[in-house]
Amino acid sequence: MSTTTTFEDLQAAFPRWTIWRSSADRLWATRNQRLTDAQLSHGLSHTIDADDADQLVARLRDQEELAAGLSPQ
Structure with a gap:
């Protein structure tokens, strides 16, 4: 994980x-x-899962975009 990205940063985001x-x-x-x-x-x-914080952020954003494309359940 990069020194500028902490678990707290990821959890807050x-x-x-x-x-x-x-x-x-x-x-x-x-x-x-x-x-x-x-x-x-x-x-x-x-x-x-991901190898590093940047990859995890990208995958989490992909998941958010997919979720936004669904109509409310």
Whole structure:
């Protein structure tokens, strides 16, 4: 993770996710809410992972864009 990006920064930017680093030194994020079958079919994920903070941010933003494209459940 870059020295300018902390877990607190990531959590503040993505409050609907819980973010942590695994023992394999990968970053992970899990949603704080359950997804419906329709949301899963649309491509939303419960949990995502990445090699670094920049990659995780990109994947989280992709998930937010997908979610924004769904009509309210």
